[in-house]
Amino acid sequence: MSRPQIPVTVLTGFLGAGKTTLLNRILSEPHGHRIAVIENEFGEIGIDNALLKRRSDEQVLVMNNGCICCTVRDDLVRILGELAAKRAAGELDFERVLIETTGLADPAPVAQTFFVDPGVAEHYALDAVITVVDAVHGMAQLDAHHEAQDQVGFADRILLSKTDLVSAEQQEELSTRLHEINIRAPIIPVHFGKTDLAQILDIDAFSLDIAEALEPEFLHHFHHHHHDDDVQSFSIRLSEPLSPIRFRLGLGSLIDKYSAQLLRYKGVVHLAGYEQRVILQGVHMLMALNLAEPWLPDGPRESVLVFIGERLPEAEFRAVIDAAVLRTDAESDASFDAAMKIIDELPF
Ligand SMILES: Nc1nc2c(ncn2[C@@H]2O[C@H](COP(=O)(O)OP(=O)(O)OP(=O)(O)O)[C@@H](O)[C@H]2O)c(=O)[nH]1
Structure with a gap:
């Protein structure tokens, strides 16, 4: 008798759309589903793993060295194989798999893996x-990036x-556009990721007929996905604490200058004077x-920032962030206190 297959949900969406926020909700709510997450x-340094609020009984596997829809598809096949083997051996207990793709992934080749690879x-x-x-x-992402349209x-x-940040008209206009692309x-x-899980898990919604209609092959x-070469990422890692005020102002100036090209940025920041991590x-x-x-009291503290965008001047970003490193000998306690006061008035 064949064992029932493990249902898989592929979670996609353009850079910064809210995939990890949704995943966090799913992982932190007591819904009773046992989920393995891939x-x-x-970007070569992952931030999402640090942002995930996982429960100890949840399996979260991270693939960082490429995009799931092309360079690391073999890794996906391998990871799925290992998960299935451990489950069969009773070493892991999960009843479904959720895969969060990168914001630039084409979901078609990821979906294809479940039909074309016999082991999977x-x-x-x-x-x-x-x-x-x-x-x-x-709307702007659909205009500028074929990945957003494919997704x-x-x-x-x-x-x-x-939707809390747009008017009813803007939401309506976008919904009409989305319907035009996908009826x-x-x-x-x-x-903020709050959704009825019954609407997204175990819905048996994927249709091979429709997939073949959209992608005849x-x-x-194997579908080869072409990424937009203009989109690049770089990361900045610093072990010295950053001056809150200079970090905030430097980052603000970069955003002011390059916001149109800055598709996504995120990070974990080590700010001087803060015992807590700051999430960007x-x-x-x-x-x-x-x-x-x-x-952690005795653990390492470092800042890791990832910037993803088009034609971003990496050297300038590095220089601005480097300039935010706290210069303890040059910065008197007085100026530090003054900076802290200003920072207290900032929204975090
Ligand atoms: N106002 C508002 N912000 C949201 C909502 N959902 C997500 N966000 C914010 O959007 C930002 C990006 O969310 P993420 O969940 O990290 O996005 P993502 O799709 O995982 O991003 P990548 O993995 O980098 O592509 C975060 O600052 C979230 O707090 C929402 O419904 N309303």
Whole structure:
């Protein structure tokens, strides 16, 4: 008797749309589902792993050295194989898999893996492709990036995030555009990832017929996805604490100058005077700095920042962030206190 296949949900959506926010909700709510998560990030240093609020019984596997839809697809096949083997041996206990793709992934080749690779097809069944669309930036992303269009076109459900930041008219206009690209997928608003799981898990929504209609070679040729070469990422890692005021002002100046090209930026920041990690999140002009968990008392403290964008001047970004390193000998206690006072008035 064949064992039932493990349902898989592919979670996609353009850079910064709200995929990790949704995943965090799913991982932190007591819904009773046992989920193994595969997380794939754009950029050589992953930040999302640090941002995930996982429960100890959840399996989270991270793939960072490339995009799941092309260079690391073999890794995906390998990881899925290992998960299935450990589950069969009773070493792991999960009943479904959720894969978060990078914001630049084409979901078609990821979906294809579940039909074309015999080992994967034996153990897994693709349940649905869920695409998160950012209500603030979605329209511009659809205009400028074919990846954003592919993600919407291939979706079985579209989750519309950040509707709290747009007017009813803007939301309506974007929904109309999304319907024009994909008439099948229901559009469901989500506020900071809050959604009814029954609408996205175990919905048996993926249709091979539709996939073949969209991609006639779906079952025959491995689809080669071409990334937009203009989109690049770099990361900055610093072990010295940063001056809160100079970091805030320097970052602000970079955002002011390059917001149009800055598709995504995020990081964990070590600010002088703070016992807590500071999390940076941004998409174009929309930036947030929030306090997160405290640093471990004896553990290393460092800042790791990732910038993803088009034609970003990496050297200038490095120089500005480097200039925020706290110069303890040059900065008197008085100026530090003054900086802290200003920082207290900032929104984090
Ligand atoms: N206002 C508002 N912000 C949101 C909402 N959902 C997500 N965000 C914010 O959007 C930013 C990006 O969210 P993430 O969940 O990290 O986005 P992502 O799609 O995982 O990003 P990448 O993995 O880098 O592509 C974060 O600052 C979130 O707090 C929402 O419904 N409303």
